[in-house]
Amino acid sequence: MQSFRTELENPVVERDIIELEKKIRLFREGQIPEEKFRSLRLARGIYGQRQPGVQMIRIKLPYGKMTLEQWKRISDVSDEFSTGNLHLTTRQDVQIHFVSLDRTPELWSKLDLDDITIREACGNTVRNITASDRAGIDPQEPFDVTPYADATFRYFLRNPICQDMGRKIKMSFSSSDADTAWSFMHDMGAIPKVRIVNGEEVRGFKVLVGGGLGAQPYLAHVAHEFLEADQLIPYIESVLRVFDRHGERASRHKARMKFLVQKLGFEEFSRLVAEERIANKVKSYPIDAEAWPDVELPAADVTLPAYTIKDAQKYEAWKATNAFRQRQADYYAAYVRVPLGNISSVISRQLVEALRPAVANDVRVTANQGLLLKYIQPAHLPYVFSVLETAGFAEPGFDSIADITACPGTDTCNLAISSSTGISTALELVIAEEFPDLVYNKDIKIKISGCMNSCGQHGIASIGFHGSSLKSGGKVLPALQVLLGGGIVGDGVGRVADKVIKVPSKRGPDVLRTLLRDYEANAQQHEKFNEYYDRQGEKYFYDLLKPLTDLGTLEDEDFVDWGQGDKFATAIGVGECASVVIDLVATLLFEGEEKLQSGKIALDEKQYADGIYHSYSTFVQTAKALLLGEGVSCNTQTGIINDFDKHFVETGKWPLDGSFKTLVLQINQNEPSESFAKEYYQQAADFYQQAHAFRNQAAAVTAQ
Missing domain, CATH: 3.30.413.10 (Sulfite Reductase Hemoprotein, domain 1)
Incomplete structure (x- = not known):
């Protein structure tokens, strides 16, 4: 493939894109196994399609928000790299299809020009964090959950605790007790609550854990009826640490959070979560919601272009079913029905330009595959309808039985x-x-x-x-x-x-x-x-x-199936919602070395909690490699730690003062201080070097 380089303002993103290009090149040269590469590209939002040789790219829009500039940027990227279609998803993402793998680094760089990411949109990561599309304008909301959803998204993006879990994690923020983000069906869900303490209003969340749909649906457990807002992110971090360590990794059908909660029981699960708190990067994570930037509103005295409404009766139905008065009494919001979530780039650009004078610069992708336009002056509703009518997107009945x-x-x-x-x-x-x-x-x-x-x-x-x-x-x-x-x-x-x-x-x-x-x-x-x-x-x-x-x-x-011309035949491929277990010893050792390198970078940048977690991952990946070399396969990180003691330490193959479990699980016995981070990193580095020597010695004996 042709080498691609870009100069981006964000060096972290630039490093990501250059790393993606490098990994694609190594994969093309046969230096990275296909299953390992699958895991890597999924965590970069690159998903294999039913059609061979092309990719679906999932664009991660936290809580479904797009600025008008971002909407246009995505449209332009779809034209250049895809088919000119934008597919809105039930996770408030945008997907584009039929993209060449080799062009994905350049595609990502174009998206980043308007601060759009594909990082961790797929794979065994924290997926897009969804929220009620009405957040911030909902007449029923106790407060706007948008700043909290945004902070959660940013805190866990690239966070080492959730880069390669047993399965994906889905989170939602509802705007009110109406629970329109469906907290009960998520791995973690949050519903805003307010309590009065000593005469002061205190913000918090009802927190639910362990829900999910799929072939075996489970309703989530209530973890907290009221968790103060500054404790939400630390609690989520503790939950993810438990999921990473104890979650299933061999059978993807049993690897979701709901199965771990069922296996452990919610009481034991909660005990393990509480145990992790000491290791958290932060014990409190306050969010200054008052400092949240104001929405860029349309000008109050704007002069709109001339327009006509072709179907006055449809306008009245549309206004009755698709528009509602915001909690900001001087404004309306309006929903756009997008059939099957598909809207072309051409129509998107047309809407961006025509709507710009009349709507806020904050468009939300809805969880039922539509769009929400905000801060419309009542007198401007007919104009907005006319723009949608001209574009063919003015059907009434948003979120009705007719909106499938x-x-x-x-x-x-x-x-x-x-x-x-x-x-x-x-x-x-x-x-x-x-x-x-x-x-x-x-x-x-x-x-x-x-x-x-x-x-x-x-x-x-x-x-x-x-x-x-x-x-x-x-x-x-x-x-x-x-x-x-x-x-x-x-x-x-x-x-x-x-x-x-x-x-x-x-x-x-x-x-x-x-x-x-x-x-x-x-x-x-x-x-x-x-x-x-x-x-x-x-x-x-x-x-x-x-x-x-x-x-x-x-x-x-x-x-014959709907929309098909040939006789029906089941043709189910390999799903890519999670990475596949890698059983190649050399590959696992290489991963251990990569984790060690990441740990060193984190320590150099004084990111001690991140460095500690990279060191922990080095222990686990390296031990897994050694166990697989002995024919022992494990399905959880806890199992790897226990089996290493059983097959190596207790048999005398691995000299160690104390148990491997005690060595590794120092991670949840210590605060993430500089001194512990450096000591733990050195122990992980020593363990990796010993493992390398052990494998070399074993290979030499086999060669004889």
Whole structure:
């Protein structure tokens, strides 16, 4: 590949980009194993697609925020490196597809010109931190969570404690008890609370831990009903340390936080978290929310360009369903429905320029794949609608039953079983043509995923679908698993949808028609859908939909998935949501050496807590290499530490005064002082050198 260099204002980012280019070159030359390289590129937001030879790039937008300049920059980058499409995700990211691996360093450098990162957007890291899109303008919020979400994002970006965990970590900040960021389904979730102490208002958070969707959904545990705001980041750090040390690493299907909490029990998990506090970089992390920069507002006396509204009736529906008055009483905010989360770079630039005079320089990507425009003067709402109408993005019914959330499915994802985008389009058509009044219904949510992993959040939908397959007459056909009854209760309480029945995918529209007609006919006055579901019970809906499962009436089209021309066949690739376990001894020793080098850099820069954690990682990676050399495989860092004592120290293979466990776990027995950091680093360096000598000696004996 051609060497690429850039001069960026941020030397940390520049070092990252140059390192990425170097690793790509070494991978191309065959000097880095493919599985190891996969882990490295994922942590840089570079994700393999279903189509070979190209990458999906995930752009990390903390709490979904884009300035207008960033939106334009992403559009320009998509044109130059991708296909000119921006895909908005349920994690408030933006993804672009079909990117050449060799061009990713240059792509990253172009994004950084407007302070946009792809670092840790994928892989076994702290993923994008999401938040209620209304944060800062929510009439129900006790305070704006944006500064706290932002501080959390910045604190854990490049933090050594979360660079190579057993699995990914997802966090959310809700703006109020309405819990619109779904704290109950995250590894960690925070809901703002206020208490009065000695006549003073004290900010804090209700903190939840261990939630998750996927094939086995779990609702999160309440860790703190009220944790003072300055204690939030130290608590998160302690949790991540426990997850890194005790979390599963061999089986990715059991490696999420929810499984560790289940395995240990929440009481023991909490005890281990408390043990880690002494090792934390900080014991208190106050955030000066009052110093948070003001939003750049549109000029109060701006003169807008001339405009016309083509459909006045649609404008009234749009205003009723997509706009709301902010807690700042003089302003409105307006949502933009983005079908399937896809918006072109051309339309994006058109919107940026046309909207600039009328909206704040703070656009939020929403968790249902739309956009939120803020600080619109009431008199400017018609103009904003006209701009959206001209661009083809003025449909009413944001976050209604008509606004379906769907992952990309088989369009690009390796794990997808059947199409989610095709069925989503078909279901939206059913609502538009047969149930048009439901555009005002924001009670019922429809969410679709291409597989059981719930990237489309089907597990918390009122009506959810995930891709599957069925067999009939020796042939395979695309299918949909139907789930009902999921959603938000509030204040950290959620509902996981029930798996009710599986039907051929082409019958998805009939499923929706049947459910909605039954609800319209039999629901009591003002009875919400989930209330109706609870009253009737799962068996009622199974019987209601059972006729649609009859495989004796299949037609040829039932064997072709939505939007496809060929007969259906399951073609699931290797998922890349986490790195694969590396069992090459030399590679692990090399990683140990890299951790040691990172530790030295951190000490030189007086970042003692970071240096200590790099030293800890050196111990673990090096011990793992030696154990694998003896044929011993471990699935947790704790297991590695214990097994090293068992197979090396206790057998006399490794002379050590005391146990390896005692040596390594000094990390959570000491404050991160300069003296301990330097002493611990030297012990790790000595251990690595001894390991290198041990391996060389073993190789020499084998050669004889």
